[in-house]
Amino acid sequence: MASSDVVRQMDKNARPLALSGHVGFDSLPDQLVNKSTSQGFCFNILCIGETGIGKSTLMDTLFNTNFENFESSHFEPKVKLRAQTYDLQESNVRLKLTVVNTVGFGDQMNKQESYQHIVDYIDTQFESYLQEELKIKRSLHNYHDSRIHACLYFIAPSGHSLKSLDLVTMKKLDSKVNIIPVIAKADTISKSELHKFKIKIMSELVSNGVQIYQFPIDDETVAKINTAMNGHLPFAVVGSTEEVNIGNKMVKARQYPWGVVQVENENHCDFVKLREMLICVNMEDLREQTHTRHYELYRRCKLEEMGFKDTDPECKPVSLQQTYEAKRQEFLGELQRREEEMRQTFVQRVKEKEAELKDAERELQGKFEQLKRLHADEKSKLEEKRRSLEEEMSAFNKRKAATELLQAQSFNASTNNKKDKDRKNSGFM
Amino acid sequence: MSQAEKLKQGQFTNPETPGYVGFANLPNQVHRKSVKKGFEFTLMVVGESGLGKSTLINSLFLTDLYPERVIPGAAEKIERTVQIEASTVEIEERGVKLRLTVVDTPGYGDAINSQDCFNTIISYIDDQFERYLHDESGLNRRHIVDNRVHCCFYFISPLGHGLKPLDVQFMKAIHNKVNVVPVIAKADTLTLRERERLKRRILDEIDEHGIKIYHLPDAESDEDEDFKEQTRILKASIPFAVVGSNQQIEAKGKKVRGRLYPWGVVEVENPEHNDFLKLRTMLITHMQDLQEVTQDLHYENFRSERLKRGGRKGPEPEEMDKDIILQEKEAELRRMQEMIAKMQAQMQKQGDE
Numbered sequence: 001m002a003s004s005d006v007v008r009q010m011d012k013n014a015r016p017l018a019l020s021g022h023v024g025f026d027s028l029p030d031q032l033v034n035k036s037t038s039q040g041f042c043f044n045i046l047c048i049g050e051t052g053i054g055k056s057t058l059m060d061t062l063f064n065t066n067f068e069n070f071e072s073s074h075f076e077p078k079v080k081l082r083a084q085t086y087d088l089q090e091s092n093v094r095l096k097l098t099v100v101n102t103v104g105f106g107d108q109m110n111k112q113e114s115y116q117h118i119v120d121y122i123d124t125q126f127e128s129y130l131q132e133e134l135k136i137k138r139s140l141h142n143y144h145d146s147r148i149h150a151c152l153y154f155i156a157p158s159g160h161s162l163k164s165l166d167l168v169t170m171k172k173l174d175s176k177v178n179i180i181p182v183i184a185k186a187d188t189i190s191k192s193e194l195h196k197f198k199i200k201i202m203s204e205l206v207s208n209g210v211q212i213y214q215f216p217i218d219d220e221t222v223a224k225i226n227t228a229m230n231g232h233l234p235f236a237v238v239g240s241t242e243e244v245n246i247g248n249k250m251v252k253a254r255q256y257p258w259g260v261v262q263v264e265n266e267n268h269c270d271f272v273k274l275r276e277m278l279i280c281v282n283m284e285d286l287r288e289q290t291h292t293r294h295y296e297l298y299r300r301c302k303l304e305e306m307g308f309k310d311t312d313p314e315c316k317p318v319s320l321q322q323t324y325e326a327k328r329q330e331f332l333g334e335l336q337r338r339e340e341e342m343r344q345t346f347v348q349r350v351k352e353k354e355a356e357l358k359d360a361e362r363e364l365q366g367k368f369e370q371l372k373r374l375h376a377d378e379k380s381k382l383e384e385k386r387r388s389l390e391e392e393m394s395a396f397n398k399r400k401a402a403t404e405l406l407q408a409q410s411f412n413a414s415t416n417n418k419k420d421k422d423r424k425n426s427g428f429m
Numbered sequence: 430m431s432q433a434e435k436l437k438q439g440q441f442t443n444p445e446t447p448g449y450v451g452f453a454n455l456p457n458q459v460h461r462k463s464v465k466k467g468f469e470f471t472l473m474v475v476g477e478s479g480l481g482k483s484t485l486i487n488s489l490f491l492t493d494l495y496p497e498r499v500i501p502g503a504a505e506k507i508e509r510t511v512q513i514e515a516s517t518v519e520i521e522e523r524g525v526k527l528r529l530t531v532v533d534t535p536g537y538g539d540a541i542n543s544q545d546c547f548n549t550i551i552s553y554i555d556d557q558f559e560r561y562l563h564d565e566s567g568l569n570r571r572h573i574v575d576n577r578v579h580c581c582f583y584f585i586s587p588l589g590h591g592l593k594p595l596d597v598q599f600m601k602a603i604h605n606k607v608n609v610v611p612v613i614a615k616a617d618t619l620t621l622r623e624r625e626r627l628k629r630r631i632l633d634e635i636d637e638h639g640i641k642i643y644h645l646p647d648a649e650s651d652e653d654e655d656f657k658e659q660t661r662i663l664k665a666s667i668p669f670a671v672v673g674s675n676q677q678i679e680a681k682g683k684k685v686r687g688r689l690y691p692w693g694v695v696e697v698e699n700p701e702h703n704d705f706l707k708l709r710t711m712l713i714t715h716m717q718d719l720q721e722v723t724q725d726l727h728y729e730n731f732r733s734e735r736l737k738r739g740g741r742k743g744p745e746p747e748e749m750d751k752d753i754i755l756q757e758k759e760a761e762l763r764r765m766q767e768m769i770a771k772m773q774a775q776m777q778k779q780g781d782e
Contacts, residue, residue, distance in 0.1 A: 052589035074593045107593055110542040156588055157618070158479020162503035164541045185588060188618035190688055204502050254620055257701050259693020267691050 040094035042145050043283060044125075046177065047099065048118060048169065049154025050106035051076075053184045058152075058239035059099050061252060061263060062275055063088060066241065067099060076104025079117045098146065106165055115169040122148055122176045126298040133299075147295060149286045150213070150278065151177040154184040155234065159193050161200050170210045176294055178213035178286050180278065181205070186236035186269050187254060187261045194236055201234055215277055216285050229277050235270035238263055467526035469575050470716055471515075471557075473607065474531065475550065475599065476584025477538035478506070480614035485582075485673035486531055488686065488697060489709055490520060493675070494531055506539040511549045532578060538595060547599050554578050554606050558731040579723045580643070580712070581607045584614040585668065591630040592638075600640045606727055608643035608719050610711075611635070616670035616703045617688065617695045624670050631668055642667070645711065646718055663711050669704035672697055 047055040056069035067084060083100040100121070105114060125147045132143050151173060155166060170179055181201065183189070189197060205212060212233070215226035240263050244253040252263040263271050278286075308323050444451075474482045483495050494516055501509065517530040534550055557577045564573045581603065585596060600609055611631065613619075619627060635642060645664050648657040672695050678687045680694040687696040697705050712719075 050588065054588075071590055074589055074591060109544050109595055109598070112542050156479070156586075157615075158477075160479045160500050161506075163478075164503050164507040164509075164539060167503040168507065168541060185618050187690070187692075188587075188615050190690055200502075204504070207502075208504055256617070256620055256693065256695075258617075258695050259690065261690075261692050 037093055039141075040096060041283075042096045042098075043150075043287070044098040044100065044146060044148050046081075046118075046122070046148045046151040047154065048102050048105060048151060049184060050156060051104060053154045053156060054239050055101050055152075055154055055184075057241060058154075058182075058184070058237060060241045061239040061271070062279070063097065072103045074104075074107045076107055078108070079103070079105050079114045081117060081121050096144070100148065106163075111165050114165060115172045118169070119172055119176065122173070123298065126176075126295055127302075129295065130299055130302060147290055148177050149283075149290045151179050153179055153181045155181055155201065157183055157185050157188050157197075157236075159189055159197050162204050167204065167208055167210070170205070170212070171208065174211045175297060178289055178294070179210075180213050180274075181234035182274065183234055183236040185238065187238045187256075189236065198232075198234060198236070213286070213289070215282055222281055225281065226277075229273055232270060232273055235274045235277075237271045237274055238269040239271070464525055467528060468716070469528045469530075470720070471530040471532060471576060471578050471580075472712075473534070473550075473554075473578045473581040474584070475534045475537055475547075475581060476614060477586060478535070480584045480586060481673050482533070482582075482584055482614070484675070485612075485614070485671060487675050488673040488705065489712070490518075490529065491675070492518065492520070494518065495533075501539075506536075507541050509536045509539040511536040511546050513549060513553045530576065543595055547602060550599075551602055551606070554603065555731070558606075558728060559735070561728065562732055562735060577723055577728060578607045579716075580719045581609050583609055583611050585611055585631060587613050587615050587618050587627065587670070591627065592634045597634070597638050597640065600635075600642070601638065604641040605730060608722055608727070609640070610643050611668040612708065613668055613670040615672065617672045619670065628666075628668060628670065643719070643722070645715060659710070659714075663707055666704050666707050669708040669711070671705045671708055672703040673705070 045059070047059065049055050051072050051074055056067065060066055060069070065086075065088065067086065080103040081100055082103055083098055085096065085098045088095045088097055102118065108114065129143070129145065129147055132138055132140060153166070153170060155162060170181070173179055183194075183197065183201075186194065215222075215230050217223045217226050217230070238254065238261055240252045240254050240261075242252070242254070243250040244255050244260050244262075246253065246260060246262065254261045254263075261268050263269065266272050307327065472486075474486060476482050478500070483498065487493055487495070512535050514533045514535060515530055516533070517528065520527050520529060532553070537546060537550070540546060554577075561573065561575060561577050564570065583596070583600060585592065600611075603609060613624075613627060613631070616624060645660060645667075648660040672688065674686050674688050674695075674697050676686065676688070677684045678689045678694050680687060680696065685694070685696045686698060687694045696702050700706050
């Protein structure tokens with residue numbers, strides 16, 4: 001973490017000083033403890049294992065309570081994850097515990113994609129934390145940390161070796177989460193078989209390069225117990241929420257016709273060791289490891305994907321701020337360029353359209369003139385025809401008039417003759 | 430007391446007895462001939478790795494059938510295919526010879542994709558039927574070797590809540606070819622209450638999926654009460670929840686076969702601890718019936734199917750093909766109908782315009 005780096009650097013420049021009296025800053029850890037106790041703790045466990053292998057029962061036994069569990073069916077088409085959050089309290093310490101269980105793990109015929117959903121879930125939790133961290137206005141101390149701190153991987157007690165699914169899944173998860181393998185339903189393996197089984201499992205994990213969680217041995221107070229426990233991995237556990245009367249005491253146990261398996265008897269199974277290691281001694285270390293190792297790895301990969309680097313091409317350290325500014329400039333420059341491009345294209349288009357329209361106009365104009373000419377031609381032709389027609393008409397009229405005159409004259413002449421005749425004729429009478 | 434022994438001690442063996450004909454000795458003759466001929470039995474064991482199949486077989490027949498066993502690690506299992514390993518042993522008890530073949534199926538359920546992992550097993554069963562059919566139809570039928578699988582022990586994991594999809598699919602694929610006897614393995618992981626629950630659950634799921642497991646024949650009415658009671662108990666205990674072991678443990682002053690735990694000893698032959706004895710009784714008492722059902726039901730089914738198809742091999746893919754072809758044809762028909770309807774609608778629209 002950043003704070004510890006700073007402390008180490010100070011050691012080089014600072015000279016140790018002996019105190020001549022009691023100052024009182026030895027209460028700093030206590031203040032820290034009080035503060036964190038009042039805030040409450042948060043812990044997230046992921047349990048991966050086949051349906052029916054005892055994940056829910058073990059969680060109930062570990063935390064001495066009854067989480068709402070229901071039996072899953074074996075016929076789920078895909079692996080799903082079910083997360084449930086609980087608020088627990090022991091003496092004055094509050095714990096916000098989230099238990100995530102796999103549903104349908106190991107049931108499908110084709111298990112090639114079984115691990116994918118789990119990996120995606122873990123990545124999603126990291127992503128939301130990263131987003132919160134990168135916010136401008138962030139509230140990290142109020143943030144409900146949903147990152148998985150510990151992953152209990154339940155191994156079936158076959159007595160032979162790991163299953164192929166176990167190996168593939170653990171290999172995909174070992175760089176994302178603290179894996180603690182446990183042998184489930186261990187009351188089916190005898191002591192000698194268990195010893196061989198544990199050795200086989202550990203050697204398989206080592207030979208295939210799977211890195212499981214090792215209890216920390218750098219802190220002297222817990223180094224001894226942690227080293228001893230590291231030798232007992234993986235823990236062979238038995239879970240039970242039922243109690244049996246043994247020697248006037250009610251203990252958590254499983255009753256068989258041939259004997260009673262006591263959960264908290266170290267001779268019978270490693271449950272007590274698991275509880276010690278997981279909860280009593282190393283819970284805080286698990287959280288720290290998740291934050292400093294797994295989360296940092298995720299963050300680094302994610303930011304590198306986005307193009308951020310710690311050093312620029314000349315190998316000078318570049319802060320996130322600079323990188324961010326550079327990226328921003330780049331982005332703005334890109335935006336401007338795009339705008340220019342678009343503007344140019346727009347102008348061009350407009351020009352083209354204008355030219356087109358002009359062409360069209362010219363064409364239309366040409367047509368109009370042509371039509372006008374045609375029309376004028378026609379009109380003049382018609383005028384001519386009318387004139388000629390009128391001339392004809394007037395000529396005809398003249399001739400008609402002349403003919404009528406002639407007729408009239410002849411008629412007059414004949415009527416005169418007739419009149420004379422008539423007078424002569426009439427005078428006779 | 431077996432029937433033969435009873436008869437030996439009964440009447441009708443003495444020619445002096447009034448009304449003596451003598452054919453009451455027939456069972457004796459059958460007994461003699463069968464002892465001379467010897468018995469053959471093929472048992473197949475199927476189940477995921479690590480369920481205790483080999484230990485159980487060794488416990489059943491009190492021998493070690495797998496002396497040089499190599500168990501692969503997880504990395505090798507990822508792409509592992511199913512193999513068929515048949516080992517034949519001749520065991521003898523009181524003059525009766527039994528030629529026992531145990532067919533093991535290592536690799537079942539190991540690979541990360543178990544989609545087609547049991548095709549090998551089905552081909553093996555069919556091959557044995559094929560070979561018997563060929564021998565039976567041959568000209569020289571003197572030495573027909575019966576390698577057909579008479580019984581299949583299917584091991585169910587006790588860790589789950591019932592049957593898994595792989596279990597259901599496999600049992601459905603072979604229930605018409607072989608007598609399936611489901612067995613709950615490593616039963617020492619279950620308390621009595623959990624055991625009952627699991628048995629009921631499995632039986633319900635077997636019903637639900639229509640899986641036909643081997644049913645013990647009801648006792649005849651002329652059998653004695655003990656036998657009837659035994660059959661009743663056996664029928665009620667299916668599927669058998671067993672624990673296998675060949676290690677001798679000292680318990681309550683005597684040596685028993687069992688498993689030693691810090692909290693007690695699981696005795697293999699204790700009926701209160703597990704159903705091993707019931708499984709053994711069932712196998713031994715009904716060995717003849719298992720063979721008969723294989724001959725009269727499964728083999729006859731295979732034979733009629735086979736002869737119907739003539740000389741062509743591969744019944745399963747053809748039947749599946751037929752179904753697939755039918756489905757495809759139906760889909761095509763539907764599509765054509767839709768197209769016609771569309772064209773009609775178009776024509777109508779054009780007509781209206």
